Amino acid sequence: MLDNFEHVLDAAPLVADLLTSVASLRLLATSRAPLRVRGEREYAVGPLGLEAGSETMSPADLARAPAVRLFVERVRDVQPAFRLTSANGPTVTAICRRLDALPLALELAAPWLKVLTAEDLLRRLERDVLLPTVGPRDLPERQQTMNATVAWSYQLLDQDEQRAFRRFGALPGLFPIDAAAAVLAGREDASGACDDALRAAAGLMDKSLLLRAETSVVATCPLYHMLDTVRAYAAFELTAAGERDDALEGLVRYCTGEAGDAAQGMVGPAQVEWLDRVREDLESYRGGLAWLIERGRPVEASNIAWGLKYFWLIRGHAAEGLQWYEEILTLPSLPPAAELRALVGAAVMSYTQGELGRSRTGLNRALALAHGAGDMDMEVVAQAEDLFAHVEHAAGNVNAARDLFAHSVERFRALAIPSGIGSALSGMASIALATGDAGQAERLLDEATSVLRQAGPWFLTWALYVRAILAVRRGNPDEAIALVRKSLTSIRQLHDKFAFVYALVPLAAAAVLKSDDAWAARILGARDAVTERTGVTVVDKSVHDLREQAEREARARLGPDRWARAYGAGRGASIDALLKDIESVVAKGRSRTAG
Numbered sequence: 001m002l003d004n005f006e007h008v009l010d011a012a013p014l015v016a017d018l019l020t021s022v023a024s025l026r027l028l029a030t031s032r033a034p035l036r037v038r039g040e041r042e043y044a045v046g047p048l049g050l051e052a053g054s055e056t057m058s059p060a061d062l063a064r065a066p067a068v069r070l071f072v073e074r075v076r077d078v079q080p081a082f083r084l085t086s087a088n089g090p091t092v093t094a095i096c097r098r099l100d101a102l103p104l105a106l107e108l109a110a111p112w113l114k115v116l117t118a119e120d121l122l123r124r125l126e127r128d129v130l131l132p133t134v135g136p137r138d139l140p141e142r143q144q145t146m147n148a149t150v151a152w153s154y155q156l157l158d159q160d161e162q163r164a165f166r167r168f169g170a171l172p173g174l175f176p177i178d179a180a181a182a183v184l185a186g187r188e189d190a191s192g193a194c195d196d197a198l199r200a201a202a203g204l205m206d207k208s209l210l211l212r213a214e215t216s217v218v219a220t221c222p223l224y225h226m227l228d229t230v231r232a233y234a235a236f237e238l239t240a241a242g243e244r245d246d247a248l249e250g251l252v253r254y255c256t257g258e259a260g261d262a263a264q265g266m267v268g269p270a271q272v273e274w275l276d277r278v279r280e281d282l283e284s285y286r287g288g289l290a291w292l293i294e295r296g297r298p299v300e301a302s303n304i305a306w307g308l309k310y311f312w313l314i315r316g317h318a319a320e321g322l323q324w325y326e327e328i329l330t331l332p333s334l335p336p337a338a339e340l341r342a343l344v345g346a347a348v349m350s351y352t353q354g355e356l357g358r359s360r361t362g363l364n365r366a367l368a369l370a371h372g373a374g375d376m377d378m379e380v381v382a383q384a385e386d387l388f389a390h391v392e393h394a395a396g397n398v399n400a401a402r403d404l405f406a407h408s409v410e411r412f413r414a415l416a417i418p419s420g421i422g423s424a425l426s427g428m429a430s431i432a433l434a435t436g437d438a439g440q441a442e443r444l445l446d447e448a449t450s451v452l453r454q455a456g457p458w459f460l461t462w463a464l465y466v467r468a469i470l471a472v473r474r475g476n477p478d479e480a481i482a483l484v485r486k487s488l489t490s491i492r493q494l495h496d497k498f499a500f501v502y503a504l505v506p507l508a509a510a511a512v513l514k515s516d517d518a519w520a521a522r523i524l525g526a527r528d529a530v531t532e533r534t535g536v537t538v539v540d541k542s543v544h545d546l547r548e549q550a551e552r553e554a555r556a557r558l559g560p561d562r563w564a565r566a567y568g569a570g571r572g573a574s575i576d577a578l579l580k581d582i583e584s585v586v587a588k589g590r591s592r593t594a595g
Helices: 005-021 066-078 087-096 103-114 120-125 146-155 159-168 177-185 194-206 228-240 243-267 271-280 282-295 298-307 309-314 318-329 336-352 356-372 378-394 398-413 418-434 438-452 457-473 477-494 498-513 517-534 541-558 560-571 575-594
Strands: 211-213 224-225
Touching: 066 103, 066 398, 087 120, 103 120, 103 398, 120 282, 146 177, 146 228, 146 243, 159 177, 159 194, 159 228, 159 243, 177 194, 177 243, 194 457, 211 378, 243 271, 243 282, 243 298, 243 309, 271 282, 271 309, 271 356, 271 457, 271 477, 282 298, 298 309, 298 336, 309 318, 309 336, 309 498, 336 378, 356 378, 378 398, 378 418, 398 418, 398 457, 418 438, 418 457, 438 457, 457 477, 457 541, 477 498, 477 575, 498 517, 498 575, 517 541, 517 560, 541 560
Parallel strands: none
Antiparallel strands: 211 224
8 A cells, every 4th residue: 555655756656566476466555646657546535425406415414424524523522512404404515515515624614603603714714715824733734624635646746747837827717728728828828728728737637736627518529627725725836926906817818808708609509518518718817817906907707798698697696697787887088889789788777677777777878979089880789779679678668669670670681680680570470469460470580580590499489389378379289389398498408597488488378368367377487486496587578578467367266275286386397398298298188189
């Protein structure tokens, strides 16, 4: 048995000689780096088990998680009366997660509960995961603090590996090799840094300082990450070396380029892949935006935030997107183009939250700015007009909305932007429907659908939604259900929160038309649960009225108790469960037809 072999790796050839000389010899070595000798087999020892979603487990189930069990045992060493309860369980779990479920980190943190509450400890760890607690005196000095433990590994790295380790500390979450190359290069051109980043990543992975992440992104784009405790030390060393600003310049350059590509990708046929790509890079975007705002650099910040607009909107991050746009708008010396993007971005997010007055104020300012300055991004102006049409429609100003939609269609056609043309045509169809012209609504939807074949699937969900409303108005619930089923299939693929809230209104109305009131209650429960989590709400008054009417009728026929049970069941329903319900209803309809 050879323990802690990483500090004598030069002796690996001697180990190889022993193994070849003595056929019966077997060696077990613990090491933060492989020996790299023939016949070696690596067994990675990862963090202790801590299941996803464990914050909601019962104390008894939670206590069986290895990380929690170790932490509680060490707390009881200094506080024998400590018990895991439903009240402190989520906080204890959060502590274990913050400490990466590392045994040494848990053992060093647990004694703090002798003088702090679990909530106090978690708050301190959120500020500094390398909390300078001192471990038992009988531990080696390198294991008496987390800082010393990670420093021990850092000091064993060669000079190039130490630099890469520090630089990777500027990447706050998951990152691809291109982001690693960017922070390695800093202000320099990163075009030749990818090979250096790959070599550095391989070396740090060998020494257990960098991990390959399991993600939903395609296999051609592997992602990496550091444990929080390791990254905290890397960030400390990065600052101490005076390299933080240079590394973050590289991160900003990476984020700017990626956000520009994402802005194009998220409106095209590869929309799902780009939404996933942004999600996996989200912590890097957050880090880059925070640093740019801290440095008072609104142009780059607005470019990144605007490029992520559809991600904020589709994936239920509207509140976060709004916060970034508003922070940009507070920066001094804001150029008109950057201000225009931030104003329109903030107006979009406000609209999804049902804040029509706030959205209208921002759009008025944006359009005044565009008319007052000659050189403006016309795509941003067209999107502002399209959004203004939605705001006016939601407020009941049908004539103003119709004119704005028509004008934005013309702008988008001049710019040859299919997603914009189809979106504005769908908006015009909703106006026609609201004014009772079902034939015109259908013609506009046909035109919109034809154009949107060139755009991403998310844009088509709006046209499907308007068609489903049209089917409900015509008293055709089966057609409405079929349209919503098609929409929900795309919504599931997109992990969309915005269109989901809208699509469930005609579905609930169709359920009421079929006198399936319990199903209508479950649908509305699912819709309201997502609204509460994300803030996304239906702002179109006529559709809001349709939702209220569906609820009134279902409540009246079910009675308060049956309504409450069905509605409560729906609040926990997944999109898969909703699609399964639709399949069941469709199958029943086929059975009746056959009979």
